Amino acid sequence: MPRAVESEQSSQKLEIILRHAAQVFADKGYEGASIRDISRSSRVSLSGLYYYVKSKQEILYLIQLSTFRTILARLQAALRGVRDPSERLRILVHNHLAYFLEHPTEMKVLAHEDDALEGAYRQEVAEIKRKYYGIAVEIFEALQPAGQARGLNSRVAVLSLFGMMNWIHTWHRPQRDPQAEALSEAMSRMFLHGVMNERSPVARRPLPNTRARETRAARIAV
Amino acid sequence: MPRAVESEQSSQKLEIILRHAAQVFADKGYEGASIRDISRSSRVSLSGLYYYVKSKQEILYLIQLSTFRTILARLQAALRGVRDPSERLRILVHNHLAYFLEHPTEMKVLAHEDDALEGAYRQEVAEIKRKYYGIAVEIFEALQPAGQARGLNSRVAVLSLFGMMNWIHTWHRPQRDPQAEALSEAMSRMFLHGVMNERSPVARRPLPNTRARETRAARIAV
DNA sequence: TGATCTTTCGAACGAACGTTCGACCAATTC
DNA sequence: GAATTGGTCGAACGTTCGTTCGAAAGATCA
Numbered sequence: 292m293p294r295a296v297e298s299e300q301s302s303q304k305l306e307i308i309l310r311h312a313a314q315v316f317a318d319k320g321y322e323g324a325s326i327r328d329i330s331r332s333s334r335v336s337l338s339g340l341y342y343y344v345k346s347k348q349e350i351l352y353l354i355q356l357s358t359f360r361t362i363l364a365r366l367q368a369a370l371r372g373v374r375d376p377s378e379r380l381r382i383l384v385h386n387h388l389a390y391f392l393e394h395p396t397e398m399k400v401l402a403h404e405d406d407a408l409e410g411a412y413r414q415e416v417a418e419i420k421r422k423y424y425g426i427a428v429e430i431f432e433a434l435q436p437a438g439q440a441r442g443l444n445s446r447v448a449v450l451s452l453f454g455m456m457n458w459i460h461t462w463h464r465p466q467r468d469p470q471a472e473a474l475s476e477a478m479s480r481m482f483l484h485g486v487m488n489e490r491s492p493v494a495r496r497p498l499p500n501t502r503a504r505e506t507r508a509a510r511i512a513v
Numbered sequence: 514m515p516r517a518v519e520s521e522q523s524s525q526k527l528e529i530i531l532r533h534a535a536q537v538f539a540d541k542g543y544e545g546a547s548i549r550d551i552s553r554s555s556r557v558s559l560s561g562l563y564y565y566v567k568s569k570q571e572i573l574y575l576i577q578l579s580t581f582r583t584i585l586a587r588l589q590a591a592l593r594g595v596r597d598p599s600e601r602l603r604i605l606v607h608n609h610l611a612y613f614l615e616h617p618t619e620m621k622v623l624a625h626e627d628d629a630l631e632g633a634y635r636q637e638v639a640e641i642k643r644k645y646y647g648i649a650v651e652i653f654e655a656l657q658p659a660g661q662a663r664g665l666n667s668r669v670a671v672l673s674l675f676g677m678m679n680w681i682h683t684w685h686r687p688q689r690d691p692q693a694e695a696l697s698e699a700m701s702r703m704f705l706h707g708v709m710n711e712r713s714p715v716a717r718r719p720l721p722n723t724r725a726r727e728t729r730a731a732r733i734a735v
Numbered sequence: 736t737g738a739t740c741t742t743t744c745g746a747a748c749g750a751a752c753g754t755t756c757g758a759c760c761a762a763t764t765c
Numbered sequence: 766g767a768a769t770t771g772g773t774c775g776a777a778c779g780t781t782c783g784t785t786c787g788a789a790a791g792a793t794c795a
Contacts (some may be wrong), residue, residue, distance in 0.1 A: 298771080320628070323544035326753060336774045338755075347753065377709075403625075405683060406542070434709065447691060447699050448708055454680025455673040461627060462672045469669060477669055485707030486670055487599075487656065520741080548783060558744045560785075569783065 293342060305343045308333045309357070312350045317396040321351055321407040351404060352412040358397040359419045362390045366426065376433040377483060383430060384482070385475035387456050392463070392471045399460040424449065452482050515564060527565045530555045531579070534572045539618040543573055543629040573626060574634040580619040581641045584612045588648065598655040599705060605652060606704070607697035609678050614685070614693045621682040646671065674704050 311333035315324045326347055330337045344350050366386045373379050391398045408416060427449045455478055462468075469477065533555035537546045548569055552559045566572050588608045595601050613620045630638060649671045677700055684690075691699065 301771080304772095320542065320544050322542050323629075325751075327751085337753095338775075339773050341754070342772065342774095407545075431708075443699060443703070443708060444691065447696065448703065450680065450684045451677040451700060451703060454678070455676040458672065458676025458680060469666060474669065477665060478673060481665070481670065481673060481704070481707065483707045483709045485703065485705045486653075486665060487705045523742085526742095547781075549781085559783095560745075561743050563784070564742065564744095 293345070301343070304335075305353075308335060308340065308343055309350065309354055313354050313396045313400050316351065316354070316404060317399040321400075321404045348408065348412055351400070351407055352416065354397060354400055355404070355408065355416045356419070358394065358401050359416060359423070362387070363419060363423050365390065366423070370426075376430060379430045380434070380483065381475070381479045383427060384452070384456065384479045385471065388459070388475040388478065389471040391456070391459060392465070392474075395460065395463075402457045402460050424453075427452070452478075455482070515567070523565070526557075527575075530557060530562065530565055531572065531576055535576050535618045535622050538573065538576070538626060539621040543622075543626045570630065570634055573622070573629055574638065576619060576622055577626070577630065577638050578641070580616065580623050581638060581645070584609070585641060585645050587612065588645070592648075598652060601652045602656070602705065603697070603701045605649060606674070606678065606701045607693065610681070610697040610700065611693040613678065613681060614687070614696075617682065617685075624679045624682050646675075649674070674700075677704070 308329070312324075312329045315328045315332055318324070319328065326340060327337060329350070330340055333340075335343075344353070366383060369382050369386050370379055373382060428445050431445050431449050431452075459474075463474075468474070530551070534546075534551045537550045537554055540546070541550065548562060549559060551572070552562055555562075557565075566575070588605060591604050591608050592601055595604060650667050653667055653671050653674075681696075685696075690696070
């Protein structure tokens, strides 16, 4: 019989399986990875896996769902009480990148296996993704009434930002590249003010001295 | 016997095969696609494919190699004679995005199947990629002596730019989203000057009137 | 017409795939 | 101590995979 209501032990073992599965999917891709790979790496027999999980698709679904739920919940918590649009954007970027660097395997699976799910699984994940995206659009558009944002297509701007952030799974090496703090500061700054040195950057928060120079974290060594 | 020196006809048929293969890889991913899928869609028998091609890996290799070579050659041609760093960056972005939107299937295969190649195939493609990346870094760093670029990690800045651009394969819908001109103008502008409205944008070229407003193409409807 | 070379393909190879089944073991309940 | 329950797994299922092989059909030139 398949697992019906999970005991403490049981759901703990499911988590182990999902953790190893995420690693395997990240290494070989969803299609390139086999259930046997997951069985070997998690030390659960091939048939034993099916006590915890209905199918290979469900494994991917469970990984994506829980990862996305966590990152969304963290974002909502971090945003609570913050009103300034620029600051909210910085929080979004930091939350996204910090989670990315803490859980690189799960996030790679999220970013790279976007098309692999089908049917109801796909739709359920898409729903969370829409919500996450919607928050980003709201934040972006709130930059405008303040008379700050250029006349830019929100969709293009926000998806470009996600592109910057999600692409890091292809290049970021923890030893070599900046960590979450510096990286999110750099990307927020690039997104908000660009790479060029027009006059002076806007200060992080409205300060007496509007011409404050950039923070240390943003000035990454070349 | 496998094809040795290709005749006119023969290499033409190889191109047909590669075009269909790119479509199949783009739809199902490299691992998810089968040689039989490619056989079916290109109307060449399963064994017939192996007259033109040594292996499934070689198919992917040939697609990636020729796509990358073309985009690199076009970039070098478009850059010839242009000295202004900002303008060179705009050319790079436009070249990349224009090719992306003209050949979405090949570019999706390039962006998405980055890890799929192995051994010598992988290295040969990596070499071109390094060259392409190197040009981008050069352009970016040339923004600095002019006293224009912020103290930003080149690697982070350039790879963020590639992230913006390459990510479009996940979201761009030709009917709905801006075309190459408007899109590259928007992304160049975002990268160079950001999304916020600090004072005034810098003019495209050094003009008498440094405070010229943005061009029409950049003001995309929301 | 016959010889040679290029191109095509049906049939089969062994290996690997996702999934299922029924037997089994250990612990808990009566 | 018999029955029940939660967890485990070896063996096998039918299918699909990438690749090979040898025969044969078409083209080219003697």
